[in-house]
Amino acid sequence: MSLEINALNKSFGEKHVLRDVSFQALKGSALGLLGRNGAGKTTTLRIIMDVFPSDSGSVTYEGKPLRTAGVSFGYLPEERGLYPKKKIGVQLTYLAMLRGMDRRAAVAATKKWLEKVELSEYFDKNLETLSKGNQQKVQLASALMNDPEIAILDEPFSGLDPVNAQLLKDIVRDLVKEGKIVLFSSHQMSYVEQFCENIAILHQGEIVLDGNLQQIKRSYPRDRVYIESLEPSEMLTAKVRDFAGSNGLSSAIIDITPRLSGCELKLASPQMRTSLMKTFAESPIQLERYEVLEPTLEEIFVEKAGEDA
Numbered sequence: 001m002s003l004e005i006n007a008l009n010k011s012f013g014e015k016h017v018l019r020d021v022s023f024q025a026l027k028g029s030a031l032g033l034l035g036r037n038g039a040g041k042t043t044t045l046r047i048i049m050d051v052f053p054s055d056s057g058s059v060t061y062e063g064k065p066l067r068t069a070g071v072s073f074g075y076l077p078e079e080r081g082l083y084p085k086k087k088i089g090v091q092l093t094y095l096a097m098l099r100g101m102d103r104r105a106a107v108a109a110t111k112k113w114l115e116k117v118e119l120s121e122y123f124d125k126n127l128e129t130l131s132k133g134n135q136q137k138v139q140l141a142s143a144l145m146n147d148p149e150i151a152i153l154d155e156p157f158s159g160l161d162p163v164n165a166q167l168l169k170d171i172v173r174d175l176v177k178e179g180k181i182v183l184f185s186s187h188q189m190s191y192v193e194q195f196c197e198n199i200a201i202l203h204q205g206e207i208v209l210d211g212n213l214q215q216i217k218r219s220y221p222r223d224r225v226y227i228e229s230l231e232p233s234e235m236l237t238a239k240v241r242d243f244a245g246s247n248g249l250s251s252a253i254i255d256i257t258p259r260l261s262g263c264e265l266k267l268a269s270p271q272m273r274t275s276l277m278k279t280f281a282e283s284p285i286q287l288e289r290y291e292v293l294e295p296t297l298e299e300i301f302v303e304k305a306g307e308d309a
Ligand SMILES: Nc1ncnc2c1ncn2[C@@H]1O[C@H](COP(=O)(O)OP(=O)(O)OP(=O)(O)O)[C@@H](O)[C@H]1O
Pocket: 012, 017, 035, 036, 037, 038, 039, 040, 041, 042, 043, 044, 187
């Protein structure tokens, strides 16, 4: 079961902001919609949420237009929409009732979600008395307290410290486990990498890459190796350079760069990664670690969306 975004186009005046944007968000998984500032992420999410229409294209769930598919949503918009001068408990309860809960269920959901985001003691406080990050967590609670099938979160990590970012990651993981569709926009690759099964990268209004993150990573050549010994990085690098030079490996190892506490080797071909491990095992260089590197999401993102037109 999936949410399908099909060939969306959108212009604001002369500016063509989305060009044939298509991707699919699957049930029971999180999809990270990635892009630089102005790439078109918020515009895409607003069209999905029907804040305004697209010029062409469609958004469907199970093949039906989303509006008529009878599926429930939670939306965390970029411009956060709660009342700063009202009590948190009162406004969350009110919102839950607006979305169809009776008062008793709405109060229970408010309490449950304030506990989940670790803000129970703020039930009777005005929203404006909370820090920016804590206000963000209240907004998140308001988006999710009606137990939506599809959660659409625009930049949910912005303003959260690492502990609260972890809390959000746990919440998203739970939603995924419960079989929900989670779609969120971000330019924070490290968070996306940790729990998104799927990604879609928008660049200047076009999808330049989308699909399963592991499969995308595997499609890159595995031609980089990271090694460590007990010696400092610079010393290991020098030793490996000498070893490669005196053992005819200079054309097989095309680059040797010190990294962290070891060094990274760029190989002439991915096939060499196993034979090289054997070569090291038989050499005087005592390695503590030999790891074939995959590209990070950040590297993939910079490759796909780093260039200006
Ligand atoms: N209502 C609007 N009127 C005119 N231009 C708009 C409007 N909304 C968005 N844009 C333009 O559309 C482009 C895409 O904006 P959008 O907010 O979707 O990007 P984004 O990827 O979410 O960026 P950010 O990461 O900075 O939030 C930008 O150039 C923006 O200026």
